[in-house]
Amino acid sequence: QSTQSTWDTLMEAKANQYDLICIGAGSGGLACARKAAKLGKKVALIEAKKIGGTCVNLGCVPKKVIYTATTIYEDIDVGVDMGLLVEKKGVAWKVLKQKRDAYLKKLNDIYTNNCKKDGVEYIMGCLLYTS
Secondary structure, X not given: OOHHXXXXXXXXXXXXXXXXXXXXXXXXXXXXXXXXXXXXXXXXXXXXXXXXXXXXXXXXHHHHHHHHHHHHHHHHHHHXXXXXXXXXXXXXXXXXXXHHHHHHHHHHHHHHHHHHHHOEEEEEXXXXXXX
8 A cells, every 4th residue: 555545544534533623823813713622522623834824934934024124113213202312323134033933933832832722633734525
């Protein structure tokens, strides 16, 4: 028997262990998986990349972190106009990126821990429908 067919057989047997398999660990998949698990269902949550999905890892959240930091930087001018004695010295982009990445990791860890706490099995991988 080939390695692929052995893997397929193993995964098919494993899939039959669940009441629900959620595909994608973004906000919708996480909410669905955790709610079902809290209702007593055996749940798997499958994600090809990082838990949290596109919004948390690549889109909304990273953009908002950068936007917020740069908006605060721009607002320094308003503070100076109002009498604050501060000086704009630039943006340490490397530090800002490190802080952003650390914040995203914190969110990923929170989601992972919440899944564990609720009894959701998180599987990093891809799901392929064969029939």
